[in-house]
Amino acid sequence: MKMNRQKGLAILLIFFGALILLNKFGVHTGHLFGHIAGWLFPAAMVGLGYLGLVNGRRTIGWVLIVFGGLILLGKLSGLIGIAIAVGLIVFGISMLRSKSFL
Template sequence: MKMNRHIGLALLLILLGALILLNKFGVHTGHLMGYLFPVAMIGLGWLGLKNGKSFIGFILIAIGGLTLMVKLSGLIAIVLAIGLIIYGFSLLKKKSNVY
């Protein structure tokens, strides 16, 4: 099989379609389906930007990005908390080296 740039898009579309069908037939796909729509909006916005439709592309990317950030807010909060803890320990370590 010759690899070209359309194979990746085709495989992605097949995967997304299979996930939607599995969900409709009652196979629990978890929270993955909740992330599908915002990621698809970002992808369509990028495709719009690539094809010269910059206004609609930016709108789709912004709405998809905001929706995805809301869905990932728990993970973002955990990463922020870990970063604050690490930064706090680094401040303590620097202060103890001064004396």
């Protein structure tokens, strides 16, 4: 069987779908997959929304992108908080080092 890009994507989708089903039926596939699946669904929503935009389905495309983006934003809130904290520290240090600020 000759592998091409479409078959590889199909196999990957079947694999992730099977893991999601196993997890829903109580077969624990590990903490790592649970973490990956939590990111996979909103990322898939954004990707399908983009495909909707490309194929002329603007309304459903934007709805999927907005909902998927909001879910991803919630998942990234911890990293965003860390980035803001580091930014405040760097900004505070630069204020202390400068002679006259503002």
